[in-house]
Amino acid sequence: MIEDVLSGKRRLPEVIAARTKGKKRDKTFTIVPSVTISNSLSNRFSVIEIECLDRPGLLSDITSMLADLSLDIASARITTFGEKVIDTFYVTDLTGEKITTENRQALIAARLKSVMPEGEDGASRVAPGVVTPLQPKGVRKPAPSA
Numbered sequence: 001m002i003e004d005v006l007s008g009k010r011r012l013p014e015v016i017a018a019r020t021k022g023k024k025r026d027k028t029f030t031i032v033p034s035v036t037i038s039n040s041l042s043n044r045f046s047v048i049e050i051e052c053l054d055r056p057g058l059l060s061d062i063t064s065m066l067a068d069l070s071l072d073i074a075s076a077r078i079t080t081f082g083e084k085v086i087d088t089f090y091v092t093d094l095t096g097e098k099i100t101t102e103n104r105q106a107l108i109a110a111r112l113k114s115v116m117p118e119g120e121d122g123a124s125r126v127a128p129g130v131v132t133p134l135q136p137k138g139v140r141k142p143a144p145s146a
Helices: 002-007 012-020 058-068 102-113
Strands: 034-038 046-053 071-081 084-093
Touching: 002 012, 012 058, 034 102, 046 058, 046 102, 058 071, 058 084, 058 102
Parallel strands: none
Antiparallel strands: 034 046, 046 084, 071 084
């Protein structure tokens, strides 16, 4: 399977979807997805911390999004506590600099949150085993109706 993905015979999202089909689990608890970007934790890197519920393919979606945002990952700490994920990425832009502008940080946070499923109240309600597709670039989620 890995060889097929690396050689381009199969696409990773399709492999993940096939492997997790029919593995829905009960919702255990809710976590409000969060993305924190800090430039004070490292002298060389911007540190992005992501907290949400885990699901198959989440790490792949996050790293793909970071690549789409033209960020280089120097180091990552991937931590899972049961269904809860706290992933930390040490990144720079393509010129090797920290991400310092607030607009760019806001864009990064918004795009990363787009790969985290949310309920009506903004809390992540997807239990592990539920695959959600990566939201295409430029597509915005509709505002919840009141």
